[in-house]
Amino acid sequence: DTAVSQTPKYLVTQMGNDKSIKCEQNLGHDTMYWYKQDSKKFLKIMFSYNNKELIINETVPNRFSPKSPDKAHLNLHINSLELGDSAVYFCASSPSPLQETQYFGPGTRLLVL
Amino acid sequence: AQSVTQLGSHVSVSEGALVLLRCNYSSSVPPYLFWYVQYPNQGLQLLLKYTSAATLVKGINGFEAEFKKSETSFHLTKPSAHMSDAAEYFCAVSPSGSNYKLTFGKGTLLTVNP
Numbered sequence: 001d002t003a004v005s006q007t008p009k010y011l012v013t014q015m016g017n018d019k020s021i022k023c024e025q026n027l028g029h030d031t032m033y034w035y036k037q038d039s040k041k042f043l044k045i046m047f048s049y050n051n052k053e054l055i056i057n058e059t060v061p062n063r064f065s066p067k068s069p070d071k072a073h074l075n076l077h078i079n080s081l082e083l084g085d086s087a088v089y090f091c092a093s094s095p096s097p098l099q100e101t102q103y104f105g106p107g108t109r110l111l112v113l
Numbered sequence: 114a115q116s117v118t119q120l121g122s123h124v125s126v127s128e129g130a131l132v133l134l135r136c137n138y139s140s141s142v143p144p145y146l147f148w149y150v151q152y153p154n155q156g157l158q159l160l161l162k163y164t165s166a167a168t169l170v171k172g173i174n175g176f177e178a179e180f181k182k183s184e185t186s187f188h189l190t191k192p193s194a195h196m197s198d199a200a201e202y203f204c205a206v207s208p209s210g211s212n213y214k215l216t217f218g219k220g221t222l223l224t225v226n227p
Binding site for chain 1: 159
């Protein structure tokens with residue numbers, strides 16, 4: 001009965017590879033988010049989708065492409081991985097873009113070698 | 114634009130002592146304010162939030178925070194620390210009434226000594 005789940009939990013890969021992280025929420029929320037937490041624990045929003053529509057797109061390299069097949073899922077695809085992409089990626093959801101409480105997933109720890 | 118400053122990247126207290134984690138914000142519109150907690154190797158969990166109702170907000174696990182507009186502060190307190198409170202704490206701000214975007218502070222690591 002996990003509210004926001006992410007797969008995989010850990011991801012170790014080589015530079016230049018392409019990888020995807022999946023996120024699913026079973027809360028019935030309309031809005032989902034991707035955050036990046038760097039090695040210094042700093043959290044920054046990357047993207048947000050509301051009912052499968054992109055509503056927030058921060059300054060993120062084009063190598064990062066979110067996809068929302070339905071409002072319960074928001075996946076993150078990363079092309080041509082770089083060392084600097086190593087971080088923890090968190091998915092979150094909220095009932096709507098105007099609802100203040102976000103519910104976070106457990107995170108995906110990405111290490112690029 | 115909004116921003117959050119958390120004073121002190123690391124706070125250490127003894128078990129049973131008062132916990133005080135400081136957060137100051139900057140926002141061009143009335144803000145919503147939040148404290149989240151992150152236990153080791155876990156996601157973030159909401160502790161409490163201020164959304165323009167009562168200025169003293171009570172959260173989970175005995176934590177509370179007071180919104181002080183004149184000081185642009187939202188400090189987090191707990192009267193008596195427990196070993197299980199050891200975690201990273203994040204203050205966050207969002208503009209009220211608009212497309213919701215959380216801006217986080219850099220976090221404060223709380224350690225609790227026996």
